Amino acid sequence: MKKSDKSAFSKNKIRNDIILAAVILIIAVAGLLFVKLTKTQGNTVVVKIDGVKAVEYSLEEDVRYEIKTGKNNEDINVLVIKDGKASITEADCPDGICKDYRPISYVGETIVCLPHKVVVEITGDATDISLDAVV
Numbered sequence: 001m002k003k004s005d006k007s008a009f010s011k012n013k014i015r016n017d018i019i020l021a022a023v024i025l026i027i028a029v030a031g032l033l034f035v036k037l038t039k040t041q042g043n044t045v046v047v048k049i050d051g052v053k054a055v056e057y058s059l060e061e062d063v064r065y066e067i068k069t070g071k072n073n074e075d076i077n078v079l080v081i082k083d084g085k086a087s088i089t090e091a092d093c094p095d096g097i098c099k100d101y102r103p104i105s106y107v108g109e110t111i112v113c114l115p116h117k118v119v120v121e122i123t124g125d126a127t128d129i130s131l132d133a134v135v
C-alpha cells in the first residue's frame with residue numbers, strides 16, 4: 001500500500017511539473033503578446049546631440065543624414081531612414097556599438113552612440129493605445 005502511495009505521489013509531482021511548465025509558457029507567450037500590443041509604431045526620428053535636439057525627420061521619408069559631432073565636426077554617425085525604420089549605418093566612433101543596433105521604428109526605441117553623445121530616438125503621436133492595454 002505504501003509503495004502505491006509513493007508512485008501516486010511522484011505521478012502527481014510530474015503532473016505538477018507539467019502544469020508549472022505550461023503556466024510558465026503561457027506567461028511567456030502572454031508577455032510577448034503584451035509587448036507586441038503595447039509597442040506603438042513611431043512616426044518621427046529625433047536626433048539628439050549631447051542631450052540637445054539637433055534635427056528630426058519623418059519615418060516616412062527615406063533619408064541619409066550625417067550627424068556631425070565633436071569640436072570640429074570631425075565625428076560622424078550616418079543616420080539612415082529606410083522603409084520606415086531608422087538605423088546608423090556608418091560611424092567612426094571607437095566602439096562602433098551604434099552600428100550594431102537593429103533598425104528602430106517603435107516609440108521609445110533608441111540608438112545610442114556614447115562616444116559621440118548621439119541619441120537617435122523614435123517618437124510618435126500622443127494617442128497611445130498601451131495605456132488602455134495595461135488596464
Ligand SMILES: [Zn+2]
Nearest residue numbers: 091093098113
Ligand atoms: Zn557609435
